[in-house]
Amino acid sequence: MIGVFDSGLGGLSVLAAVSRALPHSDLLYLADTAHVPYGEKSDAYIRERVLRIGQYLAGQGCQQIVVACNTATAAAVAALRDALPHIRVVGIEPGIKPAVAASKSGRIAVLTTESTARSERLSRLIHQHAGPVRVDVVPCPGWATRVETLKLDDPGFAGAAARLLEPVLAAGADQVVLGCTHYAFLAPVLEPIVEGRARLVDVADAVARQCLRLAGDAANRHGRLTLLATAHPERLQLALAVLNLGQLAARLTGPASSVDV
Ligand code: DGL
Numbered sequence: 001m002i003g004v005f006d007s008g009l010g011g012l013s014v015l016a017a018v019s020r021a022l023p024h025s026d027l028l029y030l031a032d033t034a035h036v037p038y039g040e041k042s043d044a045y046i047r048e049r050v051l052r053i054g055q056y057l058a059g060q061g062c063q064q065i066v067v068a069c070n071t072a073t074a075a076a077v078a079a080l081r082d083a084l085p086h087i088r089v090v091g092i093e094p095g096i097k098p099a100v101a102a103s104k105s106g107r108i109a110v111l112t113t114e115s116t117a118r119s120e121r122l123s124r125l126i127h128q129h130a131g132p133v134r135v136d137v138v139p140c141p142g143w144a145t146r147v148e149t150l151k152l153d154d155p156g157f158a159g160a161a162a163r164l165l166e167p168v169l170a171a172g173a174d175q176v177v178l179g180c181t182h183y184a185f186l187a188p189v190l191e192p193i194v195e196g197r198a199r200l201v202d203v204a205d206a207v208a209r210q211c212l213r214l215a216g217d218a219a220n221r222h223g224r225l226t227l228l229a230t231a232h233p234e235r236l237q238l239a240l241a242v243l244n245l246g247q248l249a250a251r252l253t254g255p256a257s258s259v260d261v
Helices: 012-021 043-059 070-083 096-102 120-129 143-149 155-170 181-194 204-214 233-242
Strands: 002-006 027-031 064-067 088-090 107-112 134-139 175-178 199-201 225-229
Touching (some): 012 181, 096 120, 107 120, 155 181, 181 199, 225 233
Parallel strands (some): 002 064, 107 175, 175 199
């Protein structure tokens, strides 16, 4: 079985890609909705949550764990790998590399949580891949929480997002990296803002390809999906309909349920 987790609903964007790449794997998704958002928490807090969830998923029989959260990957993927050396751990990091490769203007922007924005891992990633391309890191406080409410068409939010992005777009950024898995669900709001000037960059499919490479026997099971949440499982269930994730709904073994981790 492959375990996939996030602070909340954002990781469903990665789960959808994993589900497409691995149609016959058994998947277990855990949304840590009792502790969302991670992006405003300390590294120590995030690490504790990641280790607990990792142990839980391993205990449920997951041989592979996908950290479907940039914030958790930046703060704790190394600790998780140390704690669970027998588990294949796949993390997610903002797509700096593909954005740099695609940029013609020599300037890109990366949208992240506050925690990822200040992380050493992001600085290292930029240092490794940016070369001469200028990278503007744009922290987006409150955006993950916006997705959690499932109220994505609020015109007030579209205005606030446009104001946040305008300076980097005006400065010439032609690639806008979605550096938080929640932000994939904001693409319908962000597309019209960047249209004609920049492209949104999401790496969920690249993560799914990495999962497929590592899956081994886990690729050939029953194709079932189980959804768990540490709070509000009904909202996780509702998210499948609101976020157009019918392909995930089709794999479900039963309704999303609550878990105490
Ligand atoms: N979805 C998460 C990420 O990719 C974090 C959102 C949050 O909990 O702040 O960074």
